[in-house]
Amino acid sequence: MSALPRNVPASTDLHDVCWLRSSYSTGANNCVETARPRSGPWAGRLAVRDSKRPAGPALLFTAESWSGFLTAL
Template sequence: MSHTIKPTSDLSDARWRKSSYSGGNGACVEAAAVGHRIAVRDSKNPAGPALLLTQHAWRSFIRAVAEGECG
C-alpha cells in the first residue's frame, strides 16, 4: 500500500475546536474537520504545524486518550 503525504497548505478557514474538558493548563490540542480528515494542532501555537488525520486515526487517538493510554 502506498501513502502520499500532501502538505496542509491552507487551514485558514478551518473551524478549530478545543475540548470543553481542557483544564486551562496549556496542554491542549485543537481539532477541525477538513473534508474527510481531522486537522489537529497545539493550542499554544496556532500558527504552527498541524497533523492531518484520517477519521479512523482520529477515533483511535480519542479512544486511547479516554482509556488513559497517552499519559
C-alpha cells in the same frame, strides 16, 4: 497516485476551518485543538494543532486513525 498529506506546516494555511478546543481545557492554553478542513488536499481529514502555537503545524488524521487513537487512550 500520490500519498495524502499527513501534516500542514502552518495551521494558518487551513483557511476554511473552525478550530475547536476541548470543554475540559483550562484557560492556560495547555491543550490541543481540532478542525475539519473542507477543501484542499486535506479535505475530509481531522486537523490537530497545539493551542499554544496556533500558527504552528497541524497533524492530519483520517477518521479511522483518529478513532483508533482515541480508543487506544
